[in-house]
Amino acid sequence: MDEGTNRIIDHLETEREALGRNLDEMESRVKDMTDPKVFFDKHTGWILSAAIAGGFILSAALGKAAAQPPQKSRPVPGDGAGPVKFGAAQLQRVGETFDTILDGLVDVVSDKLYSFVADAVPGFQKPSDGRQRARSA
Numbered sequence: 001m002d003e004g005t006n007r008i009i010d011h012l013e014t015e016r017e018a019l020g021r022n023l024d025e026m027e028s029r030v031k032d033m034t035d036p037k038v039f040f041d042k043h044t045g046w047i048l049s050a051a052i053a054g055g056f057i058l059s060a061a062l063g064k065a066a067a068q069p070p071q072k073s074r075p076v077p078g079d080g081a082g083p084v085k086f087g088a089a090q091l092q093r094v095g096e097t098f099d100t101i102l103d104g105l106v107d108v109v110s111d112k113l114y115s116f117v118a119d120a121v122p123g124f125q126k127p128s129d130g131r132q133r134a135r136s137a
Contacts, residue, residue, distance in 0.1 A: 044108065048108070
């Protein structure tokens with residue numbers, strides 16, 4: 001083969017390698033875009049804000065619906081169709097649920113903070129979490 005043919009073959013090989021790298025990069029970007037964990041890591045604030053706003057909207061909608069008496073019939077005393085009253089047990093369950101949600105939010109924020117510090121400080125390690133061990137026990 002002559003020198004011109006060798007240059008063409010070298011050029012084709014270089015372009016093939018570049019195309020392979022481009023395809024690999026596109027594949028990794030598509031995987032990142034479709035991975036929920038990566039999406040959550042990039043948009044944590046928006047997701048948590050939307051969850052909180054949705055919770056408030058849902059509680060407002062359900063609270064108004066539960067507070068309004070039924071329009072079609074009047075409840076007969078003793079038939080169980082009267083207004084719903086919350087007792088101490090129900091309020092305790094609501095409080096426990098709120099505490100669990102708050103613990104989850106604190107865990108997410110602290111994980112984000114640790115990952116930020118770990119990226120900024122080489123060799124940084126997350127301290128062991130006693131709460132996690134207590135929950136799994």
